[in-house]
Amino acid sequence: MAKKVYLVITIFMVLSLLSGIPHLIEGIHERGMAGVNYGIIGFPILIGVWSFYKYRKAD
Numbered sequence: 882m883a884k885k886v887y888l889v890i891t892i893f894m895v896l897s898l899l900s901g902i903p904h905l906i907e908g909i910h911e912r913g914m915a916g917v918n919y920g921i922i923g924f925p926i927l928i929g930v931w932s933f934y935k936y937r938k939a940d
Contacts, residue, residue: 887936894929898922 901921908917 884936884939887932887939890932891929891936894925894932898925898929901925 905917905919905922
């Protein structure tokens with residue numbers, strides 16, 4: 882059961898990351914590198930890596 886949950890979290894974070902990339906590019910284009918919220922990309926990467934690690938480690 883836990884393995885399925887980690888897989889769903891990983892898939893959701895990958896989709897969130899892919900949808901956040903265009904927003905990041907728009908923000909950089911409009912406000913420059915310093916005026917962008919990188920959390921829209923960083924958070925899904927961190928949670929996705931963590932859940933993928935737990936998915937691979939789960940029995």
